[in-house]
Amino acid sequence: MRRTLQTATIGLDWLIKKGIKVIPDANWQENADKPCDTGSAVEVLEKEFPNFDFSTVDPSYPDKTTNLASNPYAFTQKAILARGQTCLEELYSRPEKVIAVVTHSGFLRTAVCNRMFFNADWRVFTFDEQAMAEAEKEDQKKFILKESAKTEKNGGGMGRSDVGVFGIEKGDFPPEVEDDIKDAQAKGPAKAEELDEANKQKPSV
Template sequence: MAPTVILVRHAQGLHDPELTELGRDQCRQVRDKLVPRIPKDFDVGLIIVSPMKRTIQTALLMFGELIERGVPIMAHAGWQENGVQPCDIGSSIDELKAMFPQVDFSQVDPVFPDKSSPEAAFYHETKSAIINRGQTVLIELRERPEKAVIVVSHSGFLRLGCTGHWFMNADWRVFEFEEGEEVKLRQWEETKAGGMGWSWEETVPLGHGLPEP
């Protein structure tokens, strides 16, 4: 059976160096609301993070208690943000390893943080590339053995590559995979406005507004 998926947008950040004080407070609010439900409502067996400083800091602040209990945290380049602006280009893996020794970086694509060369075509900021990346990471998630997985990622990729839903800073949504060959997500009714109630209920088509090559 495919895992339940909790998709989380990172808290407010100063681009990619670190979270703002408001972002840290958002993390505390989410931690206090969501973590007590684990494992009662969500039997989380893995935390996946985009290998960016703001997403990793968010995961550690929100879910540090779970990590201390032994839930592994793994970085995955497929969950990084869409753009090629400086704030959306990650740091070197060596730098991230030194800053965040709790995180497993062993599975990060060696091309990271490149997002513009021909070798990094999977991460290009085009409609087709981002939809393809979204489908790829969701298929990987659907095939994982855990009962529930938390993913901490970015608003643009979560909305335009994966779900069509808006994610405000630090908000989260819960999804189940529908049966069938096609990758489809069904959202829990209680998170239609986000788990914290901070997000819009309107949806957009995947890839909406993204450029083509």
């Protein structure tokens, strides 16, 4: 969260000075559980960014490694795709017509919009109501974005990002462990804790 708040403070300072509210949100954090992709404690961030309100940040932040089967921030494909939909649903329900989101390229590519982002580049999206309606016909409640023709063709607002649609690639996520943990939980809490701890020791792919 530190990196995104630094970017917002620099790149969107003209809006912040006008009183536009900044809302720190744990859901928009990066995918991996490596130290460089794991956030700092809220108590630390509050001291570094005293002008921002962190009262709505999930108290479990920045934990990504405990209770992997139920942790919404776990470094698993299932959790991250679900988190992407949570983010989009929250945006869809907001009253503002224009919202600037400052987040991480890996999370955006794999779980939000399937686009590449060069450092500090930006893109413009709206919700694809037609695609969402088609998904709903198949009993799939799914929030889908549609990029503006200008930033899509240009490769981002600065023209520095790759053009095209980029989905999940091999190596983006470690092997799924949720089913293994659930099986262990059925055998008893001691076994489940043992497996959860073992998975925390596995190096990220």
